[in-house]
Amino acid sequence: MRVTDPVLTLRAASFGYGDVEVVSRVDLDIHAGEVVALLGPNGSGKSTLVKGVLGLDAHLAGEVELFGVPRDRFRDFTRLGYVPQRHSLSASVRATAAEIVEVGRLPHRPWWRPPTREDRRIVQDALDVVGLGDRAGEDVSTFSGGQQRRVLIARALASQPDVLVMDEPTAGVDAGNQRVLVDVLHRLVARGTTMVIVTHELEALEDLITRVVCLSGGRVDFDGTAPAYAAHCGVHSAGDDHHPHLTPAGPGIGRDTGVAGPFDTEHDDEVSPRA
């Protein structure tokens, strides 16, 4: 894949649920090799945009293209690696890390075919990349939140995607796990993985990202490099909650202390009521 290949193209795209339009008329081009942080205050439509692109929230208007193919005709789902926002993996039944990650291989084979040795190797590789290779056979419900998050990243990696779409990968993760997580993302960037990361915690990911897109009220409010974003935020007066990060006033609120800061509390505000 060439570096200039389009991964995601939005033209006046609107997303929401039911009749409620959460994201309105957004234009966005993301190309292969980019690592994009999608920022914005609670309710700004970050998660809705990502879920709309993935077909989980309603696409209400405009054009959405994935790898140059219109969304409704797109079938090459293995190219998308989705890491949903989850605080815990379902604990209703036992499931090992390898069994969860194995799910990432399913789009690669027809429904009647059992997993091959190659599938198992890829699952093990994905767990190795996130540093859980030696714990593949353990029940995920015993894992910490950060470890579970890494299992979900491994699941997305197991589908060998061309782009990783992550919804709040670092939210609510302790400092030790957050460092490991950032290391994992660095490793993936070094491999040339394109990423779209919905986040509140730009600071933790600062070295990784090549571009910042900030949403506000369902519209793109800023689109540029991280330094330009920092400068842009400087324009806003201190105490303005509009851009919570990289401002002198409040870097990384509540991140290392484990105390919830005002911008770390968003979890489900953009989840549709039918969820």
Place this chain on the structure above:
Amino acid sequence: MPDFLALDFMRQALFAALLVGIAAPLVGVFLVQRRLSLIGDGLGHVSLAGVAIGILTGSAPVLTALVLAALAAVAIELIRVRGRTSGDIALAVMFYGGIALGVVLISMSTASSPANLTAYLFGAILTTSASDLQVFALLAVVVLAVTVTLRPRLFAVANDEEYARATGLPVTALNLTLAILTAVTVVVSMRVVGLLLISALMIIPNASAQVLASSFRSSVRWAVLIGVLASIGGVVGSFYAGTPSGGTIVLVAIAIFLVATGGAALRTRFRARRHRRAEAHEHEHGPGCGHPSVPHGDHVDYVHDGHRHAPHGGHWDEHADPSLPTPDPDRATATQGEG
């Protein structure tokens, strides 16, 4: 050979119990996973109306029950997808409507008696005809084949429906398939365990299996093993004790559940005494984390300031001294117990 095997009807009954003992937990595990444990019970209620329609119209009760249960299963799934709060009420109306209609219709029929009703509600395997048994066997084989083949996909959808949808899996079709599998299992099991007890055989062996297993794969194996033990044990027990097969089967399943949970609780207490938790640290051990790793039984220890830390759930345990020549194969603290 035990004397009961000399009897034709007992051989038939044991064969039916074997099929049900395998199929019910196999389908039930996905219901447990999706937290829909009571759906089987509701479908049992609706099936009674189906049985009654069959008796009243002179057609095969198995067939009418199957049709009605499948329709109800699809309706439940569609109500669930729409996610209305009134969906809960709609299910209650459907389930109680089913059992009420069944009772009323059966009472109107001249061909049936209260004993007949009891047989459907609580199971009376010994009265099942050979032709019914053939239909049950065929249906059970279909349920087994479909469940085993689709297991990875049913697991994926039950584990994380949103992710499954995002990766293009046919989520609705898979959920409808599971709904129909549940309906078929209910009907197949109705003569063995009865419509009011069928859900127990789908759920309780899985509840025991969750206590005994540490992976989905092994929990399914345990559930099937326990399901077969309970259904065969229940039929044999009912033969000697002269009790109804359904109730006996469920009581055996519950006895196994109590033994399993009791054993697990003892094991947890035993391990808690032997298990030493390492000091809390922010560092997250893993391959290449900077600490030397030492294979230790079925896991890897990391040497941390001269002592060994082993992963245990979300925290770290102290394991044997790394200066010792051979690590004590201390598997008990390594496998999972309390978190």
